[in-house]
Amino acid sequence: MQINLKINGVVHSVSVEPRVTLLDALRERIGLTGTKKGCDRGECGACTVHLDGKRVLSCTTLAVMADGREITTIEGLAHGDALHPLQEAFIEHDAFQCGFCTSGQIMSGVGCIREGHTHSDAEVAEFMSGNLCRCAAYPQIRAAILSAAKNGGV
């Protein structure tokens, strides 16, 4: 099927089988490999992207379902060389070790901040529970999100 995906502001016209997930379309067809494939079962959050502004899992979305919709991936957060405030905060707070979950954590964290679920460390933990970190950088991830939320601009 021929579909149009508007990714990070650019329309990509691609031909995919209906069974191709949005995650595989991003990584294998379009070459945006910042979005990671962890469990591929909707359990780990590594593949989190924004679909029409909402954080969702690209591994449990078919690419054909996203036809005509707006997608933001980790590659779309920075403005040129200027990192997104949450990317800056992740560096400042040392919020990753191996980095595999990081793009999903940041995309989910931006959603968490925009939804307003950053009143406390516990609230951030609850609303970030869909993103697993095998290195257990959770305290630093929560600190980065709380600090970016406080500083604004997300």
Next chain:
Amino acid sequence: MNSFSYQRAATVDDALAAGADAGSAYIAGGTEMLNWLKEGIVSPARLTDIDRLPDLRRVQLTSEGLYIGALARMSEVAVNPDVQQNYPVVSQALLKSASAQLRNMASMGGNLMQRTRCPYFRAETELPCNKRRPGSGCSALDGEDRALAIFGGSEACIATHPSDVAVALAALDAVVLLQSREGNRRVPLVDFHLLPGATPERETVLRPSELVVGIHIPTTPLARRSLYLKLRERASYEFALVSTAVALDANDGRIQEVKIALGGVAPKPWRLAAAERALRGLDLEDLSALRGAVDQGFADARPGKQNGFKIELAARLVVRGLQQAGAMA
């Protein structure tokens, strides 16, 4: 994943026409369907995407109650001010479900259609399971049954239903709104899911080509004093070991009427009807009387080898729920 054809329905009529073909399945949010497709639990020839159907995403409060369109997202319903204010148990159950990303994707209708998390049913390498392959046997009966049903199971299946919000809806006497080419019908939520009996592969009363189009929660004086408690083995992002929805009408500290449903203990949301009757008129501060009445709801519990603890756990949770509901303004 096997291949399939895909089409997007523009209207409910389109969807119903497409769904009438054998080998056809619907997809909405996709959070369940994608996993079923990947594990080979289902392999439809045609997938009909109903996600963009107009008018099925509304949440509306009327004098008769609350209407929730089948395509409303769990996250939207959870933070809807009318839901939070008038039906707190629904909002709480939703916010204790899944993760933020999944709640942004998953539809309310799809939530009711989700299937058991029994590990034998979901096994990546297929194991005997009468839901997955009718007649193949039940691996859980002789295997790990710690997370499985204490009510309503059969010789063929002891799986539990995983939904949280269905438990809240069951306590509020919600109705599932169904549409087919033959017309519309309304099914009480407590009758929507089937007990396994000898045919555990049949999980709901939904007929082929029939579509869940909405949920109606009637206006009830109990709904404002309602809550959802969930016990699980992680603090968040986990299915219930046991959960309870409690909706209470009390006067001067005495129970006028109460509705109680349990999750994580049965193949469907489980109403504790005997306990509800026994609790009427009791003093909310008389803990031993409350516990005695609640225990009447467990007379027909049939635990397996490892899950007997759920009886004590659930009974204590219900008592806690009654106390907390009683303390609500």
